[in-house]
Amino acid sequence: xxxxxxxxxxxxxxxxxxxxxxxxxxxxxxxxxxxxxxxxxxxxxxxxxxxxxxxxxxxxxxxxxxxxxxxxxxxxxxxxxxxxxxxxxxxxxxxxxxxxxxxxxxxxxxxxxxxxxxxxxxxxxxxxxxxxxxxxxxxxxxxxxxxxxxxxxxxxxxxxxxxxxxxxxxxxxxxxxxxxxxxxxxxxxxxxxxxxxxxxxxxxxxxxxxxxxxxxxxxxxxxxxxxxxxxxxxxxxxxxxxxxxxxxxxxxxxxxxxxxxxxxxxxxxxxxxxxxxxxxxxxxxxxxxxxxxxxxxxxxxxxxxxxxxxxxxxxxxxxxxxxxxxxxxxxxxxxxxxxxxxxxxxxxxxxxxxxxxxxxxxxxxxxxxxxxxxxxxxxxxxxxxxxxxxxxxxxxxxxxxxxxxxxxxxxxxxxxxxxxxxxxxxxxxxxxxxxxxxxxxxxxxxxxxxxxxxxxxxxxxxxxxxxxxxxxxxxxxxxxxxxx
Amino acid sequence: xxxxxxxxxxxxxxxxxxxxxxxxxxxxxxxxxxxxxxxxxxxxxxxxxxxxxxxxxxxxxxxxxxxxxxxxxxxxxxxxxxxxxxxxxxxxxxxxxxxxxxxxxxxxxxxxxxxxxxxxxxxxxxxxxxxxxxxxxxxxxxxxxxxxxxxxxxxxxxxxxxxxxxxxxxxxxxxxxxxxxxxxxxxxxxxxxxxxxxxxxxxxxxxxxxxxxxxxxxxxxxxxxxxxxxxxxxxxxxxxxxxxxxxxxxxxxxxxxxxxxxxxxxxxxxxxxxxxxxxxxxxxxxxxxxxxxxxxxxxxxxxxxxxxxxxxxxxxxxxxxxxxxxxxxxxxxxxxxxxxxxxxxxxxxxxxxxxxxxxxxxxxxxxxxxxxxxxxxxxxxxxxxxxxxxxxxxxxxxxxxxxxxxxxxxxxxxxxxxxxxxxxxxxxxxxxxxxxxxxxxxxxxxxxxxxxxxxxxxxxxxxxxxxx
Numbered sequence: 010x011x012x013x014x015x016x017x018x019x020x021x022x023x024x025x026x027x028x029x030x031x032x033x034x035x036x037x038x039x040x041x042x043x044x045x046x047x048x049x050x051x052x053x054x055x056x057x058x059x060x061x062x063x064x065x066x067x068x069x070x071x072x073x074x075x076x077x078x079x080x081x082x083x084x085x086x087x088x089x090x091x092x093x094x095x096x097x098x099x100x101x102x103x104x105x106x107x108x109x110x111x112x113x114x115x116x117x118x119x120x121x122x123x124x125x126x127x128x129x130x131x132x133x134x135x136x137x138x139x140x141x142x143x144x145x146x147x148x149x150x151x152x153x154x155x156x157x158x159x160x161x162x163x164x165x166x167x168x169x170x171x172x173x174x175x176x177x178x179x180x181x182x183x184x185x186x187x188x189x190x191x192x193x194x195x196x197x198x199x200x201x202x203x204x205x206x207x208x209x210x211x212x213x214x215x216x217x218x219x220x221x222x223x224x225x226x227x228x229x230x231x232x233x234x235x236x237x238x239x240x241x242x243x244x245x246x247x248x249x250x251x252x253x254x255x256x257x258x259x260x261x262x263x264x265x266x267x268x269x270x271x272x273x274x275x276x277x278x279x280x281x282x283x284x285x286x287x288x289x290x291x292x293x294x295x296x297x298x299x300x301x302x303x304x305x306x307x308x309x310x311x312x313x314x315x316x317x318x319x320x321x322x323x324x325x326x327x328x329x330x331x332x333x334x335x336x337x338x339x340x341x342x343x344x345x346x347x348x349x350x351x352x353x354x355x356x357x358x359x360x361x362x363x364x365x366x367x368x369x370x371x372x373x374x375x376x377x378x379x380x381x382x383x384x385x386x387x388x389x390x391x392x393x394x395x396x397x398x399x400x401x402x403x404x405x406x407x408x409x410x411x412x413x414x415x416x417x418x419x420x421x422x423x424x425x426x427x428x429x430x431x432x433x434x435x436x437x438x439x440x441x442x443x444x445x446x447x448x449x450x451x452x453x454x455x456x457x458x459x460x461x462x463x464x465x466x467x468x469x470x471x472x473x474x475x476x477x478x479x480x481x482x483x484x485x486x487x488x489x490x491x492x493x
Numbered sequence: 494x495x496x497x498x499x500x501x502x503x504x505x506x507x508x509x510x511x512x513x514x515x516x517x518x519x520x521x522x523x524x525x526x527x528x529x530x531x532x533x534x535x536x537x538x539x540x541x542x543x544x545x546x547x548x549x550x551x552x553x554x555x556x557x558x559x560x561x562x563x564x565x566x567x568x569x570x571x572x573x574x575x576x577x578x579x580x581x582x583x584x585x586x587x588x589x590x591x592x593x594x595x596x597x598x599x600x601x602x603x604x605x606x607x608x609x610x611x612x613x614x615x616x617x618x619x620x621x622x623x624x625x626x627x628x629x630x631x632x633x634x635x636x637x638x639x640x641x642x643x644x645x646x647x648x649x650x651x652x653x654x655x656x657x658x659x660x661x662x663x664x665x666x667x668x669x670x671x672x673x674x675x676x677x678x679x680x681x682x683x684x685x686x687x688x689x690x691x692x693x694x695x696x697x698x699x700x701x702x703x704x705x706x707x708x709x710x711x712x713x714x715x716x717x718x719x720x721x722x723x724x725x726x727x728x729x730x731x732x733x734x735x736x737x738x739x740x741x742x743x744x745x746x747x748x749x750x751x752x753x754x755x756x757x758x759x760x761x762x763x764x765x766x767x768x769x770x771x772x773x774x775x776x777x778x779x780x781x782x783x784x785x786x787x788x789x790x791x792x793x794x795x796x797x798x799x800x801x802x803x804x805x806x807x808x809x810x811x812x813x814x815x816x817x818x819x820x821x822x823x824x825x826x827x828x829x830x831x832x833x834x835x836x837x838x839x840x841x842x843x844x845x846x847x848x849x850x851x852x853x854x855x856x857x858x859x860x861x862x863x864x865x866x867x868x869x870x871x872x873x874x875x876x877x878x879x880x881x882x883x884x885x886x887x888x889x890x891x892x893x894x895x896x897x898x899x900x901x902x903x904x905x906x907x908x909x910x911x912x913x914x915x916x917x918x919x920x921x922x923x924x925x926x927x928x929x930x931x932x933x934x935x936x937x938x939x940x941x942x943x944x945x946x947x948x949x950x951x952x953x954x955x956x957x958x959x960x961x
Binding site for chain 1: 765768769770771772809814824827828829830831832833834835843844847861865866869870873876877880881884887888893896897900903904907908910911914915918919920
């Protein structure tokens, strides 16, 4: 019996070696790949046992983690709730993140590559792992002004600093309370999510940079005017016909000015007058003369069609690819298939304010490790020069006249240089509320700020123009920035 | 007057070399030494088991109370009782088996207690409380077995009774009103609402006794040369009877009780024992052929076998993962083990409770998560030691019955570990068997402690080599 028993013991040996092998495969060889499987809830739960870093505005956390008694160890809190919801987004237990919580997740959980060494050291020295805190460029006063200005109305406000690209305010309305997402009751979180997702007001959409985008209407005239000045064939004093109505070619459609009258008293109207009084007919004619390609190129130079991460992902603004002549003329004053984000329009105003140089918008001031080491400190980065300094100066002149004597008069602040452009965009559907716009800048000493405001009123009321509704919000944000 | 005894060294003043070596041999054979070694190893086992229980509580609750010490204390008292029984009735029994099994049983209780903490189970709802109670019952029965059965060879006489017992135990779950179907497998019997038993666990011991007894007497006729086909001598057709009966029995289990693992276990046990008895490879060929045949037939006719195979091969496919009875559990177990990595999360610090049945079928992934690959290697190493102690009886046993039973019982443990650990590590398809000594479950504990009692009793007959 010795031989068969020896064989059986060899068989047993082989069986055990196979078990050593199969467990080694799982626990050593494939372990890393298994960690990253999306279904691996252990990895996810581990990320919650890390003290997630804070999101900080002006030294005050707007999102922070406090110890909790349950298995997740930490509870995410948003002390100011809806005020910063557009910025922070939400952070859930495995149901996804949004906003900065999503874009900076790796840094907040301490898993960013830049934090690898610190995490290893923390493990070796027995410290609990914790994420970095993210300091934002947001100006708390400007953010408050933006939220107060919009109130309950649907719309978006964004402010950026022209010289640095830093985002100073970002507010989208209606918004939500991110604290509802921080619950550790996953069923409740799903319910909140479904409810907000199906809310007709789309509170989860950050309208400043994403969503369905807006018809720019008259604020697009800045880009048309920029294209004209950049072509070298026009100056602010270039003259256009000044009819009361303009019949579009190949079409029965008629373009009128918002006043239903001519653009100023003269036989002809200058480009400057058309900007200041926001006349449509002259811009339709100008677009026709410039051609689609010139407008498309100028729009692209300002950043249309370009994917941006600030680090929130920005939906590219669009200028239509195919255009016939009447539609080209409509795009001259921001109608037809032109769609923009408020951020895009703020970038246009910022470039005009900054002598034609456009900077990459950025929400991150710096990222600080738990030991206060600076993990990341993004520098200002020039995106391009969409217009020359001369064009910028000319447009500034027109925009400032628009505030002092034109249609953006409600943006005026005593003692501050304010340039602005309003817009009342028709959204295509008859009876649909207009998109009421204001974009512009304010400058005091060496400090300046560019803003874009869009308000979608619940219904169109005669007299509730963009100058009445949108321009004061822009003024309030500019004031808040320049006063702080 | 003639003194018939040889003169001693004292009397003659001559120290003979033979006497010196004899003295040394006596010392090695000294049973007290063996049992002292066992006690020494037992103390280490208690420290390991108790340490694991304390660490579990410390890790999971960040505090320590009397609970783990009570669990470890009970385990200590019970195993000490078996040790004392061995000192009296089996003084030359193997010294390694009991400490190894004590560590495994203790680790099992620690992990079961850890899952109890995660699930908030206390009192008799806590599986760890039931496990320690079952450990007590199992050890008392093991002690009784060792005390009552002074000479295991009498068991050979009752081989056909053993077969009958095995068959009755196997069929019990199919009796209406008695059988319980849990998770699709009809391998349980229920007495009232409290007690449920898996008679199949006990049947494997009865089967091993039957096989050993039957093969002891039938090995000559089974070894008789038959026809030679393709270079392998096949047995005569009439000698195929027993193997066909066992095969049919296993298929019965497979079809009616839907228990793939147990049927594999029985068949593997029988194959290995008949091979050891006859030394004929032809039995292996026939046996493996029958396994293949049964397996293929089962695959095409039994839905649950097909699902098991599918969940094994395509475990990570989303559709298989999401399917009812799919691979969710396998994949979660694998995630758990991967989460543990090389060194583990530490006892009480992982999340083994995410995996369903983390304290029974999936106790190995639970231990792998918290003790890491290192812990799994240690546990497999302990099983390997245990199995090798049984195989040793096969090599050194005084008679065929002892050898066959020793190898059979050892192989049962080895094969069961292979089927369970292989299943959870995706080496082979997953089947529902318990991990010996570790997994929560009374029947399994009882059966495996009975195997320990028998192995200890068998090893006592291997004279003088209890630590060889």
